[in-house]
Amino acid sequence: MSAANTDSVTKKTSTATTDFNQPLPLHIATLIEVRAGKAMPFAREAMSAIDKASIKAPVVVNFMGLVTDEQADRKHHGGPLKAVHQLPTATYQRINDEFELKVRVGTLGENLITEAVNGLPEMTESTVCIGDVFQYGKVENTESVQLRIVQPRRPCYKINDQIGQFTKVPNIASWISKQGIAGWYFEVVHDGILDADLPVYLVERPYPFATLEKLWQLSNSKEKHTAEVIEPWLVIDCLEESWKAVLKKKIQKG
DSSP: OOHHHHHHHHHHHHHOOOSSOSSSSEEEEEEEEEEEOOOEEOGGGOEEOOSOEEOOSOEEEETTEETTOOOSOTTTSOSGGGSEEEOOHHHHHHHHHHHTOOOOTTTTOOSEEEEEOTTOOOSOTTTOBTTOEEEESOTTOTTSEEEEEEEEOOOOHHHHHHHTTTOOOSOHHHHHHHHTOSOEEEEEEEOEEEOTTOEEEEEEOSOTTOBHHHHHHHHHOSSOBOHHHHHHHHTOTTSOHHHHHHHHTTBOOO
């Protein structure tokens, strides 16, 4: 590589923005895959649709999520506040590195897989916030799907059973929770159609402090925190109520 090219690369690297706190709308990613599952017999004589397959055609999204996606356990999965799930592909890398596994993407129930663009970071728990609204499709297209992050995903025993096909590690779900890398759930702001290769734009960021990484840190902390730390989270309208209940217990008394 010539000195001129090296200087150019160095300059681009040094000026790259490392987060999404920029003027909106911001083109942050490409939707590279959409996945859905069917309820099938699972471990412990249960049914599950955790294993998602890639969809090769456009799919309608309404307030309950992808119309072709099923949830076997409606008490704990699905519904307007768990309409669509996204899990960073980095989670798989961390699981595989930690436990010497080869768990494939799609195994843990995610609907959306994205890839960063424009030198921006990937969508992960450290870069997305509660309340963020993402549009899937051109900004000028008023018919595009819009999704809002309302809560992290809480891993359940089915992750253990699913990965248990490959390992005897007893409680990977607990490890994922402690790491805070379980992905997140969206509510649907605007119905529409999802398909691979759509651009992904961040169009609203009302709570730039409220990263999922920070929410997990507060929730997992054994320490108490001042009201000044916790109360900003409690006034986030879209944060799912059970997470607020956890945070309220973290406030120092007196």
